[in-house]
Amino acid sequence: MSKSTQSDKGDKLWAIMAVVSGLGAAKVTNKLLSTGWKASTGRKPPANPADPDVSIGEAVAWSIATGALVALARMFVQRRAADYFVKSVGRLPKQLEKDA
Template sequence: MSKSNNAHGKKAQQGDKIWAVMALVSGLGAAKITSKVLSSGWQASTGRKPPANPADPDVRLVDAVIWSAVTGATVALVRMFAQRRAANYYVKSVGRLPKQLEKDQS
């Protein structure tokens, strides 16, 4: 392998590590913000705090189911959108998708 190919390979590996950090940070940030917004919305609409632990038998089943479904779906969607934005930024910066997001060739 030539020096330029080796340098390119190391740069690509660094870029993929940077992507992993970007994906993690954007996902965690999105989840944290979404959780706060949903908690505020729950409290405003029900007058109660959201269930801290939906698995707790003392939490009403209907509240546990609704809270789990709404938070799970919303956090997953917001996290996906945040990571897509991070991926677009990455592509603009590096010129390619990170290996973790390369298109499936099957």
């Protein structure tokens, strides 16, 4: 197998790792946030913050919390996955190589 074919397979593996780890992090974080929201407010979090029946304050608070914390969780998990990828393959995936 040529080096470029191995490189392509590695980058495809990274794409799968990035998607799976990102989705997993988002799901776990959302579950934790929902549990915390219910514990602190006594209500379920808004299913759709854009719904006019949801107060603007609640919609903004939920959107900020989920947006920021899910993005952070995905970033941390994907960094760990990148470390694992480097240890396994010996290089960063093309998608994470430093900009010129």
